[in-house]
Amino acid sequence: MNTYILLKNKMPSSIKKAWIIKDLITFFTSIVVIEALHFLAKIFWHSTWINKSELILIIIVTSIAVFSLILIPYKYFFHRYEINQTEVAIQTGFFFRKTIYIPLVRIQHIETSQGPILRLMGLTELSIHTAASTHHLSGLDIKTAANLRTQILELVEVIREDV
Amino acid sequence: MSKYQRLHPLVILKKSISWSFSFILILIFDILRNPSNKFNWLSSTSIFGALIAAAIIFNAYRWVTFKYQISSTTLSIKTGIFFKREQIIPFSRIQSIHQESWFLFRPFRIIKLTIETASSGSKVESTILELVPLSTYDLLEKLRLGKNDIIETDIKQANEQHYKERYSVSLNDIIVFSLVDFNVISGLLGLIAAVYHFSNFSNKYLNPFLNRVAASGLFIISSFIIIIIIVTIFVSIAKNIFKYYKFKVYRELDNIIIERGFFTRTILSVPIERIQAIHTKGSLLQILLSLRTVELLLASGKKSENNENTEDTTFFLFPIINRRLLSTKLAQIIPEFTEKFNQKEPQSFPCPPHYFLFSRFHFLGLFLLIPLFFWNSSSGWKFLFGILIISFTLLSVINSIWKTKTQSSTYYEKGLLTVRTVHFFILNEYLCPLNKIQSISISTTPFLYYQQLGHTALSLKTGETALKIKLKYLSWPICENIKKCCSPKIKKYTLKK
Numbered sequence: 216m217n218t219y220i221l222l223k224n225k226m227p228s229s230i231k232k233a234w235i236i237k238d239l240i241t242f243f244t245s246i247v248v249i250e251a252l253h254f255l256a257k258i259f260w261h262s263t264w265i266n267k268s269e270l271i272l273i274i275i276v277t278s279i280a281v282f283s284l285i286l287i288p289y290k291y292f293f294h295r296y297e298i299n300q301t302e303v304a305i306q307t308g309f310f311f312r313k314t315i316y317i318p319l320v321r322i323q324h325i326e327t328s329q330g331p332i333l334r335l336m337g338l339t340e341l342s343i344h345t346a347a348s349t350h351h352l353s354g355l356d357i358k359t360a361a362n363l364r365t366q367i368l369e370l371v372e373v374i375r376e377d378v
Numbered sequence: 379m380s381k382y383q384r385l386h387p388l389v390i391l392k393k394s395i396s397w398s399f400s401f402i403l404i405l406i407f408d409i410l411r412n413p414s415n416k417f418n419w420l421s422s423t424s425i426f427g428a429l430i431a432a433a434i435i436f437n438a439y440r441w442v443t444f445k446y447q448i449s450s451t452t453l454s455i456k457t458g459i460f461f462k463r464e465q466i467i468p469f470s471r472i473q474s475i476h477q478e479s480w481f482l483f484r485p486f487r488i489i490k491l492t493i494e495t496a497s498s499g500s501k502v503e504s505t506i507l508e509l510v511p512l513s514t515y516d517l518l519e520k521l522r523l524g525k526n527d528i529i530e531t532d533i534k535q536a537n538e539q540h541y542k543e544r545y546s547v548s549l550n551d552i553i554v555f556s557l558v559d560f561n562v563i564s565g566l567l568g569l570i571a572a573v574y575h576f577s578n579f580s581n582k583y584l585n586p587f588l589n590r591v592a593a594s595g596l597f598i599i600s601s602f603i604i605i606i607i608i609v610t611i612f613v614s615i616a617k618n619i620f621k622y623y624k625f626k627v628y629r630e631l632d633n634i635i636i637e638r639g640f641f642t643r644t645i646l647s648v649p650i651e652r653i654q655a656i657h658t659k660g661s662l663l664q665i666l667l668s669l670r671t672v673e674l675l676l677a678s679g680k681k682s683e684n685n686e687n688t689e690d691t692t693f694f695l696f697p698i699i700n701r702r703l704l705s706t707k708l709a710q711i712i713p714e715f716t717e718k719f720n721q722k723e724p725q726s727f728p729c730p731p732h733y734f735l736f737s738r739f740h741f742l743g744l745f746l747l748i749p750l751f752f753w754n755s756s757s758g759w760k761f762l763f764g765i766l767i768i769s770f771t772l773l774s775v776i777n778s779i780w781k782t783k784t785q786s787s788t789y790y791e792k793g794l795l796t797v798r799t800v801h802f803f804i805l806n807e808y809l810c811p812l813n814k815i816q817s818i819s820i821s822t823t824p825f826l827y828y829q830q831l832g833h834t835a836l837s838l839k840t841g842e843t844a845l846k847i848k849l850k851y852l853s854w855p856i857c858e859n860i861k862k863c864c865s866p867k868i869k870k871y872t873l874k875k
Contacts, residue, residue: 219822219824301865302865309824311821311823312821312823312824313819313820313821314820315817315818315819316817316818316819316820316861316865317816317817318817318865320866321817321866345816345817345839346677346816346839347817347837347839347844347845348817348837348844350817
C-alpha cells in the first residue's frame with residue numbers, strides 16, 4: 216500500500232492547547248445553557264420529560280466534548296499546510312482526506328484574526344480569500360503569517376491578473 | 379465629458395409610477411376592508427395620494443443628488459446630501475454592462491444602464507444608471523473599448539465589420555426551447571402545488587364542485603388537466619418569446635454583445651477576458667433532438683431589481699442550438715477559446731468508468747424496503763411504495779452509470795480545460811480558461827487511496843456563489859496531473875526565504 220503523502224508543515228504545537236481550551240469552553244458553556252434551560256423549564260412546566268431530556272442533552276454534549284478532545288492529536292497530525300513558490304496547500308482529515316490548493320496569484324486578500332485564546336498562544340488565524348471562496352488556516356504563528364503576507368504581496372507585483 | 383451630469387428627469391416619473399403600482403395593492407386591500415363606507419374610500423384615497431406625493435418628492439430628491447461623470451478611464455458617481463458617497467469604477471474592472479430600453483422610452487432614446495463589477499467575497503456590486511440618454515452608453519462603450527484615439531471613419535469601418543450578426547434565434551427556436559426547457563414542467567408542478575394549496579384553504583367551496591366534476595366522469599377531469607397543461611405551455615412560450623425576441627449575439631472587438639427582449643430590450647456586453655467559463659447543457663430531451671443550450675458563466679450576476687426577472691443570473695449565449703452547428707458558431711463568436719482546440723496533441727485525462735464505486739451509495743435506497751415490509755397496511759399501498767422506491771433507486775443508479783461513462787476532461791495548452799460531467803440527467807460541458815480557476819482541491823478516503831483513487835474539484839467564481847466542478851474517482855496520478863496543469867505558471871520568480 217502506498218503511504219499517503221502528507222504535506223511538510225504542521226501547525227505550531229501550541230495550537231493543541233488552544234483547541235483543548237476551546238473544546239472545554241464550549242463544553243462548559245453548553246452545560247450552563249442546558250442547566251439554565253432546565254431551571255426555567257421546571258418553573259413553567261411540570262413534566263417528567265424535562266429531567267429525561269436534560270440527561271440526554273448532557274450525555275450528547277459530554278460525548279461530543281470527549282470525542283473532540285480524543286481526536287485532537289489526530290486532528291493535529293493530519294492538519295497540515297504548505298506554502299511554496301506558486302501555491303498554498305491546506306490538508307485536512309484522515310478518513311475524509313482533502314487537500315486544497317490555492318494558487319498564490321488567485322488570492323484576492325488575506326485576513327488575519329486573533330481571538331483571546333489564540334492571542335494567549337501567540338497565534339493568528341489566517342483566512343485566505345479568493346474571488347470564489349474563503350479558506351481558513353487556523354493557527355499560524357505570527358511570523359509565518361507575516362512571511363506569507365509579504366510573499367503574496369511580492370507575487371502580486373510580478374503578476375497582474377484579474378477575475 | 380468632464381462635468382458631472384444628472385440622469386434624465388423622466389426617472390422621477392418612472393420610479394414614482396413603479397412605486398405607486400405597489401401602493402395600489404395596499405389601497406385595494408384597504409378599500410376591500412369596508413367597501414360600503416364612503417369615508418373609508420375618501421381616507422384611503424387621500425392616504426394613497428399622500429404616498430404618491432412622498433414618492434415623487436423622494437425620487438426628485440434622489441434625482442437632484444445623483445450625479446455621474448464619465449472620464450477617459452473611469453466612471454464616477456456621486457450620491458447623497460447628508461451622507462455623501464462617491465463611487466469610482468475604473469473601466470478595466472467592469473465585468474459586464476447591461477443596457478435595457480423600455481418600449482415606452484424607446485422613442486426618447488433613453489435607456490437603463492447596469493454596470494457590474496465583481497467585488498471580493500460573495501458580493502456582486504452593481505451600479506445602476508436608471509435613465510440616461512443612449513449617447514451615454516455609446517460614449518461609455520467607446521471609451522471602455524479604448525477607441526478614443528481611433529479616427530471616426532475607422533470606427534465606422536470597424537463597426538461595419540464587427541456588427542455582422544453571428545447568431546440569432548428565430549421564433550421556431552424559441553418555441554422549441556420553451557417546450558424542451560424544464561420551465562414547462564416546473565411551471566406545471568408549481569401550478570399543481572398552488573391549486574393544491576388553494577384547495578386546502580377553501581375545501582368547503584371546492585368539494586361540491588369537485589364532486590360534480592367527478593360525477594360527470596373522468597373525461598372532464600382529464601380534459602381539464604390537458605387544458606391546464608396546454609395553457610402552461612403557451613404561457614411559457616409567450617414568456618420566452620417576450621424574453622428572447624430577436625435574440626442576437628455578435629462580436630464587437632473584444633466584447634460579446636447579446637441583444638434580446640420585446641418590451642424591454644436588453645443589450646449585454648461582456649468583455650471576452652471576463653468570461654469565467656462557457657457552459658453547454660443538454661437535458662435528455664435535448665440530447666435526443668441533438669440540441670444544446672450554451673450559457674456564459676460570469677463573475678457578476680445581475681441583481682434583479684423589483685424581482686422582475688429573477689432568472690437573470692444565467693446569461694444565455696445560445697438559448698438553443700443544434701449540436702452540429704455549435705462548434706462553428708462558437709468558433710465565429712469566441713475564436714479565442716476554440717482555436718486552442720486545433721492543437722495536435724491535447725492532453726486528455728483518462729477517466730475509466732467505475733460502475734460500482736459510482737452507484738454503490740444509491741443502492742442504500744433499497745433499505746427503505748425493510749420498514750415497508752413490517753408496515754401494516756393494505757397490500758396495494760405497499761406495492762405502490764415498493765415500486766416507487768425501486769424505480770427511484772434504479773433511476774439514480776442509471777444516472778450514476780451515465781455519469782461515470784461520460785465523465786472526462788481534456789487539457790489544451792495555452793490555458794484551456796474542458797470538463798464534461800452529468801448531473802441529474804443533464805449533460806454539462808464546461809470550457810474553462812485556466813486563469814479563472816480559483817482553487818483546486820483533491821480529496822480521498824483511506825479505502826479509495828488504497829486503490830489509488832481520488833476526487834478533484836475545481837472552483838470558479840460565478841455570480842454570488844462559487845461553482846464547483848467535480849470529477850470523481852479519478853486515479854491518483856491523474857488528480858495530481860490535473861492540479862499541476864491548472865496551477866498557474868510563473869516565470870522568473872524565486873521565493874525569498
